[in-house]
Structures are given as C-alpha cells and as structure tokens.
Amino acid sequence: MRLYLAVIAVLGTVLPVAARDVTASVQWDMTTPPGAETVTVVLNSAGDLLAQQRLDADPDSNTATHSFTALPRQAGSLQAGLVLDGQLLAQSARLQLDGRSAAPELALHPILALGFRSLWACDDDTVLTLAPADQGLRAITPQPARVFLEHDNDSYIADDGTTLHDDGPHITLTASDDAAPVTCARIPAQPVLPINAFAADESWQIELGLEQALITLPRPDGDQDIVDQMKARRTSDGALVFDTDAMSLRLTDEYCLLDNAAIPYPVSAVLTRHVSSVVSRGCAGAPLRLLQGRTWYVDSLFGIRHGPNIPDLTLEVANGQISGRLACNLYVGQAAIVDGALSFTELGTTRLACPTAQRNLELRFLDALEHADGFDIGNRGELILRSGPVTTLTARRR
Numbered sequence: 001m002r003l004y005l006a007v008i009a010v011l012g013t014v015l016p017v018a019a020r021d022v023t024a025s026v027q028w029d030m031t032t033p034p035g036a037e038t039v040t041v042v043l044n045s046a047g048d049l050l051a052q053q054r055l056d057a058d059p060d061s062n063t064a065t066h067s068f069t070a071l072p073r074q075a076g077s078l079q080a081g082l083v084l085d086g087q088l089l090a091q092s093a094r095l096q097l098d099g100r101s102a103a104p105e106l107a108l109h110p111i112l113a114l115g116f117r118s119l120w121a122c123d124d125d126t127v128l129t130l131a132p133a134d135q136g137l138r139a140i141t142p143q144p145a146r147v148f149l150e151h152d153n154d155s156y157i158a159d160d161g162t163t164l165h166d167d168g169p170h171i172t173l174t175a176s177d178d179a180a181p182v183t184c185a186r187i188p189a190q191p192v193l194p195i196n197a198f199a200a201d202e203s204w205q206i207e208l209g210l211e212q213a214l215i216t217l218p219r220p221d222g223d224q225d226i227v228d229q230m231k232a233r234r235t236s237d238g239a240l241v242f243d244t245d246a247m248s249l250r251l252t253d254e255y256c257l258l259d260n261a262a263i264p265y266p267v268s269a270v271l272t273r274h275v276s277s278v279v280s281r282g283c284a285g286a287p288l289r290l291l292q293g294r295t296w297y298v299d300s301l302f303g304i305r306h307g308p309n310i311p312d313l314t315l316e317v318a319n320g321q322i323s324g325r326l327a328c329n330l331y332v333g334q335a336a337i338v339d340g341a342l343s344f345t346e347l348g349t350t351r352l353a354c355p356t357a358q359r360n361l362e363l364r365f366l367d368a369l370e371h372a373d374g375f376d377i378g379n380r381g382e383l384i385l386r387s388g389p390v391t392t393l394t395a396r397r398r
Helices: 007-014 356-371
Strands: 020-028 037-043 049-056 063-071 077-084 087-091 105-108 118-122 127-133 136-141 146-150 155-157 163-166 170-174 182-187 195-199 205-208 212-216 225-228 231-234 240-243 247-252 267-273 278-284 296-301 314-318 321-325 330-338 341-349 374-377 383-387 390-397
Touching (some): 020 037, 020 077, 037 063, 049 063, 077 105, 077 182, 127 170, 195 247, 296 356, 341 356, 341 374, 356 383, 356 390
Parallel strands (some): 020 105
Antiparallel strands (some): 020 063, 037 077, 077 087, 118 182, 136 146, 155 163, 163 170, 170 182, 195 278, 231 240, 247 267, 267 278, 296 390, 314 321, 321 330, 383 390
C-alpha cells in the first residue's frame, strides 16, 4: 500500500534537522599513549565526511570533548577514534544524530578498530579509502580505483606514476605531474563488528559482539556456547581472523552469494575446526550495507532504458529507510531483509501535480521497488533489483 504525504512531512523525513551545535563526549577504557590524538567526524546519511576535529589526547585522561558549531542540515551521524602514528587504537560505532541530544557520548573500543579498509581525510577535501592488495595497497576512492605496488621504504607507486608514502601519522600522495602533494590523516571507518556469520548449509552460526561471541554448532542438546570475545587479528592480506582454542573464523571483504539466494552478503566467511580440520564456508554481514552509501540513479525500469531527457529517479538507503526523488515528487519507505529476501514497504510520496507521462514513470518506479525481492551488485558496481528472475530496475552511482 502506498501513502500520500504532505510535502512538509516528507521533507521532514528525508532531511535531517536544521543546523545546530553539538558537543560530543569521547571516552575509552585503555591506557592513553603519549602522542595519541582523538578524531571525531561528522557524516551525512551516505557516510560521506562533512566535518572533522582532531585533538591531542591527554596521556593522563581517558576522555575528550569535541565541539561542533552550526552543523549542516545534512549531518546524520558522529564517529570518533583514538589514533597514534596513523593507526586506529580504538574507535566508536556510528552514532545517529536524531536532533534530541546536543551532548552525545561516544564510547571507543579497540575491537571496533578492526576493519577491512582504512579511511584517510586528505587536505584536498577528498577521502582516501585503502585496502590491502597483493604486494601493495588498493586505493578504492577517490576514483578511479588504483593499485599501489610496494616500491621502497614505506613508499608505493601506481601505474600512472602516482606515489604513496606512509610516514606513520600521515599518508602523502604525489602525482607524476607537477601538482602539489596531497597529505591525508587517518579517520574512523565503518566497523566490522558486531557481525553475524553463518554456514552455507546452516550447520553453524556465530554472532560476534563487542564483548562476547555466541556460537551455535551441531550438538545433540541443540544448545549454544557463549564465550568471551574471540581473539581477533588481521592478516597481511586484509582478512580478519577470530580464534578460540577449538576453531578459527576467517572473514574477508568479498561478496558472498548462497546457492539459489535472492541477495548477496557483503562478507565471506570460512570456519575451521582445529581438532577435526573441518573447513566450512559461509557468509556474514548485513546485505543492506551493500545498498547504503551514495545515491543510486536509475538506468532502466523493467528493461526499458532511462533516456537522457527523462527526469532522474533516485534511491538512497540508510538506517533501514529508503528515500529519493521521483519525476515530480519525493518518496520515503522502509527497507528490510525478511526471510532472506529484500523488502521495500510503507512507500509514501508527496502529491504534487505531475504531467501524465512523468506520473506514469513514477508509478513504474514505485512498482519496481514494491515488487523487488532480491538484488545483486554487478561487475561494474551497478545495482540490479529483481523480482524473482525478472530485473525490475538497474541503477548506478555517479
């Protein structure tokens, strides 16, 4: 069922609250090493960096206060970290800004600093995303993606001649032309934990939290084991490994698609049991994370290409909600994964006057969303929504 909402109501849902001041209390439960700094970032709903603040950490304290004035309307969340020589010692989860609290609290945990990728805020207002690669580093953003091969003494070089030098606290990018070097400093990234991993044959499930792991294995009594957080480590190839005396769980930043499944998962999992040497593969993570981030722009609807003279149709996914623009109107709705299938529900739109052709386009787009029960991410990063085997919508990010 679709709802028609007043324009002001939809705008109030789609856009965060007006500009405001926020003072964040950052706390951590670990020794503060000399030379460390705290960094707090403000992100929009897509996870893009809007503002940051860095402060020298007091070695005799486990708290810091970060104040932001006149945060922009687009501010959606806060995240903080404790950094030393370019390494994240601890960081917080992302805290949503709901407009009710002007003094949010951010708790830092070392285990939240584990991640597949690292983020670096650069002085040219870009954010550099790095991930391990064979014999070097892979720069995912800014586009185009590049691989930097190890060159000499913490220096790497890409095919286009750009060099990347890691001096500890900072990373410096130097282009092959005469452009000025770009310096980048570490900021918090999306944490991997908490995360659920499960076997493709459903023979095991592990729920990794911040302090404990809930492990479900085949047992005659059908019971579960609760253990203190599994020992965590990061391998040279960028995988995260969680160990107990009896088993190891290896997570990698690779899409995972189960046989006959309607949706992919963002993380691949391998469980190894030490006594029996049994290796079992599975998936992990929240599928909706693959849809979150920058705006999707529709390329086609039910196989019909979206021409250049047709108004943009957009889709944004954040915090279990969807929103975007139609040909004339705005829309909102709910996004969820239910029983292994994608579900867009409670779609509501404004009701502005719209020419017949554009109104028909809006209805086809809403039909594509309502009927979608699965999705995939193509080889070029395109979004493919499906209803059973039928593609209802394709979209790309710009």
